[in-house]
Amino acid sequence: MATIFSRIIAGEIPCYKVAEDDKFFAFLDINPLVKGHTLVVPKQEVDYIFNLSDEDLAAMHVFAKKIAKAIQKAFPCQKVGEAVIGLEVPHAHIHLIPIQKESDMLFSNPKLRLSDEEFSDIAKAINSFL
Ligand code: 5GP
Numbered sequence: 001m002a003t004i005f006s007r008i009i010a011g012e013i014p015c016y017k018v019a020e021d022d023k024f025f026a027f028l029d030i031n032p033l034v035k036g037h038t039l040v041v042p043k044q045e046v047d048y049i050f051n052l053s054d055e056d057l058a059a060m061h062v063f064a065k066k067i068a069k070a071i072q073k074a075f076p077c078q079k080v081g082e083a084v085i086g087l088e089v090p091h092a093h094i095h096l097i098p099i100q101k102e103s104d105m106l107f108s109n110p111k112l113r114l115s116d117e118e119f120s121d122i123a124k125a126i127n128s129f130l
Contacts, residue, residue: 003091005041016123018070019130023056024063026096028123031111033097034104035122036075040064040094049084049092064094070129071098074122081105 007013009025016028018038029037042060046052052060068080077098083105084094099105114122 005091006045009043016119018123018126026067033109036071036098038096046092047090068096070126073129074125
């Protein structure tokens with residue numbers, strides 16, 4: 001059965017899309033730690049990120065780098081932090097999180113509750129810097 005992220009990529013489940021190319025897809029995390037929290041996923045359905053080929057793992061990071069630079073322009077921050085956890089959704093993904101301080105990356109922090117309009121505006125803002 002397709003993962004929830006494959007169904008998002010296929011357009012079967014809605015998302016706030018930030019960008020895509022032939023191999024990768026970026027969209028907003030629905031439970032963001034901060035505004036701009038974005039997920040980067042390969043279109044290829046692979047659970048564990050370190051099971052990607054060397055070439056695809058490198059390409060995923062090059063794609064994530066472009067998204068991170070756009071996030072930083074849309075949401076000025078100290079840095080965009082990167083995290084890979086992957087215990088919840090069995091489809092490799094990189095979290096990109098604009099941070100002002102280390103604790104902004106704590107996944108135990110309460111998640112933001114944003115309106116549909118806020119999510120849409122965030123995705124558009126990041127996309128406008130790509
Ligand atoms: P992880 O697998 O890295 O522990 O967590 C999965 C992440 O995917 C979580 O931050 C969660 O909020 C996000 N997520 C899970 N399901 C969906 C979904 O259907 N849409 C979106 N946009 N994000 C999701």
